[in-house]
Amino acid sequence: MPNLPIRDLGSVGVITDVDPFNLPFNAFTRAKNVRFVNNSVEHAPIFRQVLDLGSTDKPEFVHGLFTQDGYDSTLVVTDTFKILEITGSSSGVTVYNGSMSATTKSYTACSLANIEYVNRTDTAPVYRGPADTNFSVLSNFVPSSSCNSLRSYGDFLIALNMTEDGVNLPTRVRYSDLALSNQIPSTWDATDLTNSAGFNDIVQMKTPIVDGLSLNTNFFIYSSDQVWQMEFVGGAFIFNFRKVFDNCGVINTNCIVEHEGMHFVFDNDDIYTHDGLTKTSICDKRVRNYIFSGIDMSKAGKCYVQHNKSLEEIYFCYHSG
Numbered sequence: 001m002p003n004l005p006i007r008d009l010g011s012v013g014v015i016t017d018v019d020p021f022n023l024p025f026n027a028f029t030r031a032k033n034v035r036f037v038n039n040s041v042e043h044a045p046i047f048r049q050v051l052d053l054g055s056t057d058k059p060e061f062v063h064g065l066f067t068q069d070g071y072d073s074t075l076v077v078t079d080t081f082k083i084l085e086i087t088g089s090s091s092g093v094t095v096y097n098g099s100m101s102a103t104t105k106s107y108t109a110c111s112l113a114n115i116e117y118v119n120r121t122d123t124a125p126v127y128r129g130p131a132d133t134n135f136s137v138l139s140n141f142v143p144s145s146s147c148n149s150l151r152s153y154g155d156f157l158i159a160l161n162m163t164e165d166g167v168n169l170p171t172r173v174r175y176s177d178l179a180l181s182n183q184i185p186s187t188w189d190a191t192d193l194t195n196s197a198g199f200n201d202i203v204q205m206k207t208p209i210v211d212g213l214s215l216n217t218n219f220f221i222y223s224s225d226q227v228w229q230m231e232f233v234g235g236a237f238i239f240n241f242r243k244v245f246d247n248c249g250v251i252n253t254n255c256i257v258e259h260e261g262m263h264f265v266f267d268n269d270d271i272y273t274h275d276g277l278t279k280t281s282i283c284d285k286r287v288r289n290y291i292f293s294g295i296d297m298s299k300a301g302k303c304y305v306q307h308n309k310s311l312e313e314i315y316f317c318y319h320s321g
Contacts (some may be wrong), residue, residue: 010036017285035313051086053078061107065116077107081120083135096126096135106253106301108211112152113179119150122163127184142174142188149211149253153219154232155179156196159188160221161209170208173221173230174199175239196238202228204243211253215263215276222250224268229276245279248272251300257307257314266305266316296321 012027013036020029033044053059057078065073065085073087081098100123109118118135119125123146126135141159148161157176162169176185177195190198202209205223212221212230219230227245232238248267250256255266262273264282269292271283283291295303299319306315 008039010041011039012036016287016290035311051076051084053084057082058102060104061109061118063109063118065111075109075116075118077118077120079103079105081123081126083118083126095128095133104301106148108149108151108253110150110152110157112157113155113184114182115179115184117150117152117157119147121148122146125150129184130182138184140184140187147174148209151212151214151219153214153230157185158212158219158230160212162199169201171202171205171223172199173202173209173212173241198238200239200241202241207249210250211256213256213258213263215258216261218276220244220256220263220276222256222265224249224251227274244276245274248279252303254304255316257305259307259314264305264307264314266303266318268300271316291316291318294318294320 006026009026012024014028014031015023016029023029034041035044057080059076060079061077063075063077065075071087073085075095076084076086078084078098079102081100082094083096083098085093085095087093100120106121107119109116111117114130116128117125117138124141125138127138128135142162142164144166145162145164147159147163149159151158151160155178157179159174162172162174174188174190175198177187177197179185185197187195188197189195202221205226205228207223207225210222210224212219217232221228221230225247226243226249229242229244231240233240248270251266251268257264262275264273265271270281270288271291272279272281274280296319302319304317306317308315
């Protein structure tokens with residue numbers, strides 16, 4: 001069979017929801033392990049090993065650190081809450097030695113005021129300042145408490161889905177006092193009226209809070225079937241809370257990314273974007289059927305979303321059946 005020359009072979013990419021006979025010559029109905037860049041078709045990235053943790057540690061979470069000096073690094077968190085740092089000049093540096101039981105848990109990480117935070121759902125968060133060589137427990141966090149997700153918003157740390165003194169408060173949102181540069185927030189004590197720390201129970205939320213993320217000047221809180229907006233208003237109330245979307249949410253923690261004034265969200269039955277006002281699905285017909293008929297929902301806790309800024313790509317990752 002002769003080779004047929006086709007101009008701009010990679011200019012269109014993949015189009016799944018149009019009948020093949022209606023597609024232009026340079027469109028593909030499906031692609032695997034390739035990407036379309038500058039009107040060409042290229043191999044997708046390959047995998048290579050960068051760190052051997054041995055048989056005693058199992059990685060559960062990774063988080064990229066972006067520093068002002070340009071020497072970025074990656075944190076790897078193991079099942080015992082041991083935190084290791086991978087840099088360009090070292091194969092791996094143990095930063096924080098965890099001593100917790102080895103188990104699969106949900107982790108989140110964030111930065112605020114030049115401080116790095118890592119959170120595990122069953123213990124208090126840990127942090128590392130710019131001059132610190134190790135992570136330390138956030139000792140002024142709510143006593144005997146943990147949270148499902150820890151995020152930053154403006155000058156505040158936000159703790160979502162609290163467990164306090166052994167009691168789960170699945171729709172509670174706690175916020176710290178304002179943080180100063182290179183310092184952790186001074187307190188989380190909501191009873192001290194001289195600071196801005198406090199909490200709110202979103203009692204109208206039907207299911208537990210899963211995660212949250214800031215967008216422009218607001219913070220959005222996601223359960224499995226609702227999205228709420230948290231807005232800074234100052235004064236005695238500090239924050240205002242209101243529901244913005246119903247019958248949509250997020251499938252797991254770390255399944256929301258922000259890009260160009262939009263949230264990109266991996267939901268239980270859809271992938272969508274929103275700007276806080278308008279929600280738009282970005283997977284439809286064959287794509288949606290392919291993804292959600294192939295997900296192993298018993299492993300929904302493995303789903304995550306990753307934004308590759310250098311390649312301008314967003315990956316929606318899941319465990320298939």
